[in-house]
Every structure is written in structure tokens, then in C-alpha cells.
Amino acid sequence: MKVLHTKVAQARWERDFGRVEARVHLLVQEYPGARPNGKSLMVSVPAKATQAEGTLRDRLHREARQMAVLFHRAEEGYRAALSDQSDARSDPASAAG
Numbered sequence: 001m002k003v004l005h006t007k008v009a010q011a012r013w014e015r016d017f018g019r020v021e022a023r024v025h026l027l028v029q030e031y032p033g034a035r036p037n038g039k040s041l042m043v044s045v046p047a048k049a050t051q052a053e054g055t056l057r058d059r060l061h062r063e064a065r066q067m068a069v070l071f072h073r074a075e076e077g078y079r080a081a082l083s084d085q086s087d088a089r090s091d092p093a094s095a096a097g
Contacts, residue, residue: 001072024064
């Protein structure tokens, strides 16, 4: 999966937790040659960070990219598990062992 573009749409400061929560819109390409697809994720990052970690906007974009990749991997695993189950159901001999 490739993230082509990110944009912070809304952000708010969570004073009680010292974090910034934001809705980030992403344009992703699931696999080479696929049509770009839009996604929207809510992410949260610490309001204060060291200079090495980058600006607040950079950290929000990075967190959204990481979440999108993790969701994509989880979805791929779920699809693979479903396809394995359907194969076992269609062939009783392989299910028996």
C-alpha cells in the first residue's frame, strides 16, 4: 500500500491528556495499478515533543500513515483467513486432515 497524499482536516487539543486529536484525510493506492482511494482517520499525538520528532503536523501525518498501513495489513490477513476457510469448506478431504 502506498500513501499518495495526506491532509489534516480538523484538529483539537485534548487538554486533559496533553494530546492533539485530528481527522486526517489520506489518498492511498492499495497496490500498483489500482485506483487511488480516499480514507479518513482520527489520530492522536502528544502535543509537545522533541525537535527530532518533527512538527505537530508532521507527527499527525506520520501517525495517520502508520495507522493506514496497519489497517491494510489487518484487512489482508482477515481476507486470507476467510479464503483459507472457504477452501477447507469446499474440500471435505482437506478439512478431515
